[in-house]
Each structure stands twice: as C-alpha cells, then as structure tokens.
Amino acid sequence: MSLLKFTSKGIFCPQANVYLDPWKPVGKAIISHAHADHARWGMKNYLCHNLSKNIIKHRLKTEHVESLPYNKTVNINGVKFSFHPAGHIIGSAQIKVEYKGEISVFTGDYKVKKDGLVQPFEPVKCHTLITESTFGLPVYKWEDETILKEKINNWWKQNNENGITSIILGYSLGKAQRILHAADPSIGPIYTHGAVENINEILRQDGVQLTATARVSKDISNDQYKGALIICPPSSLGTPWMKKFRPYKTAICSGWMAIRGARRRRNVDTGFVMSDHADWDDLNYAVKASEAEKVYVTHGYSEIYAQWLNEHNINAEPLVTEYEGELSEIGEGNTLKEEI
Numbered sequence: 001m002s003l004l005k006f007t008s009k010g011i012f013c014p015q016a017n018v019y020l021d022p023w024k025p026v027g028k029a030i031i032s033h034a035h036a037d038h039a040r041w042g043m044k045n046y047l048c049h050n051l052s053k054n055i056i057k058h059r060l061k062t063e064h065v066e067s068l069p070y071n072k073t074v075n076i077n078g079v080k081f082s083f084h085p086a087g088h089i090i091g092s093a094q095i096k097v098e099y100k101g102e103i104s105v106f107t108g109d110y111k112v113k114k115d116g117l118v119q120p121f122e123p124v125k126c127h128t129l130i131t132e133s134t135f136g137l138p139v140y141k142w143e144d145e146t147i148l149k150e151k152i153n154n155w156w157k158q159n160n161e162n163g164i165t166s167i168i169l170g171y172s173l174g175k176a177q178r179i180l181h182a183a184d185p186s187i188g189p190i191y192t193h194g195a196v197e198n199i200n201e202i203l204r205q206d207g208v209q210l211t212a213t214a215r216v217s218k219d220i221s222n223d224q225y226k227g228a229l230i231i232c233p234p235s236s237l238g239t240p241w242m243k244k245f246r247p248y249k250t251a252i253c254s255g256w257m258a259i260r261g262a263r264r265r266r267n268v269d270t271g272f273v274m275s276d277h278a279d280w281d282d283l284n285y286a287v288k289a290s291e292a293e294k295v296y297v298t299h300g301y302s303e304i305y306a307q308w309l310n311e312h313n314i315n316a317e318p319l320v321t322e323y324e325g326e327l328s329e330i331g332e333g334n335t336l337k338e339e340i
C-alpha cells in the first residue's frame with residue numbers, strides 16, 4: 001500500500017507527513033478517538049473530531065489540538081483526510097485518507113450496534129480497510145441495547161428495594177456514559193467517581209446531553225448513597241473508596257463478560273456483556289460494506305480473523321500495532337489483561 005505505510009511509530013502517510021493514532025511521539029497526529037491507546041502523549045500537533053478535542057486536551061495536558069466535525073475534509077499536501085462516525089464512544093471516528101482517487105480507511109475502534117447515545121457507525125467505501133478485531137471470534141455476539149438496559153435496571157431496582165447500593169464498573173470515557181444513558185433515573189440517584197464526572201463535565205460543556213449525576217464527595221453522608229447507582233472505573237474495585245457505600249453489590253460492564261469465568265475472576269457480583277467494540281457479525285458487516293479490496297486486521301484476533309477473511313475470498317492480512325482494544329479500556333490499572 002503506497003498511501004499508508006506501517007512504521008515503528010504507527011500508521012504513516014508519507015505524502016502528507018502525518019501519522020494515524022501513532023504510539024510514539026511524532027509531529028502531526030490524526031487521532032481516531034480519545035482512549036489512551038489511540039491518543040498518546042508527546043505529539044506536536046493533534047487533529048481529532050470536535051467531541052474528542054477537549055478530552056484529549058484534558059487527558060494529555062496539551063493545547064495543540066485541532067478538530068473537525070464528521071464528513072468535513074482537510075487537505076494536507078494534496079491528501080484529503082476526513083472523520084466518519086465509528087459508533088465506539090462519543091467523538092470516535094474512522095479516518096478516511098484519499099489521494100489521487102485511492103482511498104484508505106482506518107476504523108480505529110468501532111461498534112456497529114446502536115446504543116442511542118453515540119452517533120452510529122457509518123460504513124465508508126474504500127480500496128484498503130484497516131480494521132480492529134478486538135472481538136473477532138464468532139462467540140462474541142452482543143445483545144440488543146434495550147435488553148441490556150433492562151438487565152442493568154432490573155439489577156439496580158432489586159438492590160434499591162433491598163436498601164443496597166449498586167456499584168457498576170466501566171471505564172471512565174465511553175462505557176461510563178453508556179451505562180449512564182442506560183440507567184433509569186426514576187429508580188434512584190446516580191453518583192459518579194471523579195474520573196467519570198470529569199469526563200461527563202467536559203462532554204456536557206460540549207453540548208452532549210447526559211442524565212443528571214452527582215460527584216461522590218465527602219460532603220455527602222453515607223446514608224444518601226443507600227439504594228443509589230454508583231458509576232466508577234474498574235480500578236476502584238476493592239479500594240477503600242468503596243467502603244462508604246456499604247452494603248453494596250458490584251457489577252462490571254465489558255465484552256469480556258461473554259467469556260465463562262471472567263466475572264468470577266474479577267470478583268464482582270454481576271457481569272453485564274456490554275462492549276463498545278464490534279462483535280463478530282459487526283466486523284463482517286463493516287468489512288463487506290467497505291467493499292475494500294484489501295483488508296488489514298489489527299488489534300485483537302487479527303491472525304484468526306485475517307485467515308477467516310482469506311478463506312472467504314477477501315484479501316486480508318494481520319497487522320501488528322500497539323492498540324489494545326478493550327483490554328486497555330477496561331484496564332485502568334487492573335489485571336484482567338493477564339487473565340485472558
């Protein structure tokens with residue numbers, strides 16, 4: 001592929017001298033979304049979607065961030081770049097790169113199923129597709145969002161009726177807002193960990209409508225948490241921070257909860273299968289809809305999925321990158337990675 005090259009710093013467009021989601025410091029980086037394995041520290045200039053801009057500024061402590069809305073093209077030395085909805089988290093984008101009629105698309109992380117919060121995934125036709133494959137096995141098949149919502153709210157409601165606080169774990173950018181969107185505020189109050197509320201505040205300032213939440217703080221008496229829903233990152237599990245919520249039950253939201261034993265290993269009471277990545281059917285839909293002649297498969301089950309595509313007459317090969325998919329996103333300092 002001449003338009004994009006795979007280098008030790010990341011996916012590189014030589015004609016524009018630009019990297020896509022690089023993992024080593026470079027001059028100009030175009031960023032698919034604000035998760036830590038895609039938006040890394042040390043770039044001179046960042047370009048991302050409008051709703052990722054203030055999160056990247058906040059997380060990476062940089063002012064050198066420019067942004068674009070979806071479907072708007074920027075021309076760099078004759079190469080056209082544009083962002084297209086990836087459906088992964090708020091502000092996530094596929095990056096389209098076009099030069100002299102040749103089109104490549106880098107999906108970043110994506111999800112096809114609609115969650116009612118994130119702008120839905122839109123397939124982009126291209127010659128070359130670079131797709132993630134975090135959940136690239138047929139065993140991964142996500143439920144409809146309405147069923148998932150019902151499960152979460154039933155769990156919370158039951159705890160609430162028994163005077164028990166419900167602590168639900170999901171990474172602070174993406175999963176936390178999706179849990180919040182799913183939660184029915186008529187059941188009880190919703191409190192958030194500071195890491196989650198910091199992101200909520202940025203998104204609200206950027207015009208995103210989120211359900212009302214209150215930050216967990218010392219000014220709130222322990223009694224007030226009784227029966228409430230507490231949204232916090234997985235790293236909170238087992239820390240002294242949780243003591244004030246007693247008695248409580250815990251639940252984790254992750255695609256990995258589809259694997260038998262994952263919930264028990266995490267030592268939580270309940271596991272909800274909720275992923276912001278494409279499942280098996282989504283991956284196949286996205287690859288087909290792109291009409292790509294060549295597919296590079298990155299982070300996840302890249303070798304297995306590339307082989308499967310080749311067996312189904314789609315020219316594919318695995319690509320080694322340093323993206324981590326949901327492993328890093330659920331991680332935030334925990335040990336699930338070692339367990340899978």
Ligand SMILES: [Zn+2]
Binds near residue numbers: 088109325329
């Ligand atoms: Zn991500």
